Amino acid sequence: MPRRADAPPKTYTACALIIGNEILSGRVQDENVAFLAKGLNEAGIRLREVRVIPDDTDAIVATVNEVRRKFDYVFTTGGIGPTHDDITAECIAEAFAVKLILHPEAKRLLEGHYPPGAVNEARMRMAHMPEGATLLPNPISRAPGFRIDNVYVLAGVPQIMQATFRELSHNLKGGAKMLSRSVSCGLGEGVLAKGLAELQARYNDLDIGSYPYFRRADFGVTLVVRGTDRDRLLTATDEVRMLIRTLGGDPQDGASED
């Protein structure tokens, strides 16, 4: 059945899978989620869920198979290097029930990057991909990521992940970008809550979030209004500022995304 002309446009969704014991042990602070969230929004795609899972075959295979069916896109980070704990490629092959093969183009890229003879067996592991995967460029250290169906497999090292994502993001199909405005003030959340709930009810096409902060002696709340319609967003943000003034606060504009 054709979509009715007044049906809402499709919302494209994504899940990020952060694969790595180092995040779960607290040794490393993840930097990839915030980057992916912003980059996906630029492409009109909403990051709807993030999972951080260990370097464990069962966990990776089960999670990939669950989330690739639930979301339009899945982006994994981590586990595609040359060492024994890099098992993402073989897990993705297992999840898709395809063979892990030596990809000729990936092999060529690695052989062009390293000095003659330096592409040992371990490094050649990085040229192994699930059958049917297409390569994703790595402008930094050449060993490519790959895509199979709606799953994009990226490096864990932030610089490489970001460079690869920047190149692939032009080809992602998305919908309307989420725009946002933020306004902060020194009022307590409890003082604002009733008026905010009323505003949220009237602007139910927008998402109004309330985030308290504590910085040294300073405390207050940042109110964030998000939505795809700029006019509605600006009108609602004006109402947020008015609400703050009515309650005796001093609204301070913060970050906005256009």
Next chain:
Amino acid sequence: MPRRADAPPKTYTACALIIGNEILSGRVQDENVAFLAKGLNEAGIRLREVRVIPDDTDAIVATVNEVRRKFDYVFTTGGIGPTHDDITAECIAEAFAVKLILHPEAKRLLEGHYPPGAVNEARMRMAHMPEGATLLPNPISRAPGFRIDNVYVLAGVPQIMQATFRELSHNLKGGAKMLSRSVSCGLGEGVLAKGLAELQARYNDLDIGSYPYFRRADFGVTLVVRGTDRDRLLTATDEVRMLIRTLGGDPQDGASED
């Protein structure tokens, strides 16, 4: 059947649920995962999975019900303030199929914290808990977290979450603490991979991870050895240092956890 005397000791596992649109939009960088990972390890509990999910009833209820059965402990952060987007308590009640009730002790705490008359309807929302929940102290702004069964519901504001966790962590039942040693060097991962895989095979009670880094002109790899037996850990770490020297590198000791 009684556990055999030589059975390995139980490993206690945990999942962290980070509830909040602000992390998924990339506006805020999560700080709670790394803190929880380290704090849980101190208590002999392994953080095995993290999920970041939106302020959405269906997502929260379904996720809580899935993970509370899969892990020994679940820790949620976010969504227990006074505003309309704070829906964690009612979602937890729904997940456990119990009523959301006004908790008398939580009510008393709030009334003692705010000036007379300031505990309005919105703030009183923070005294509503799933029936059967026990309070978790909040030494900063009083509005308590709570525990129901194996689910610990904490604030999203890092200072409050951390203060509450510190107080409750003494009562968590855990097993052996995961110890770790790290050694860095300027060698490439591909050079180390074969030797590391051999080491990992010989020390299969330990977990050896390899993490490349790129910092300005400097690059190299950090090797992390983790396990619960200190003697084995130290012996394996010595072997890692030897491997690095054998391959022409200069091992630099990094962070350790005892």
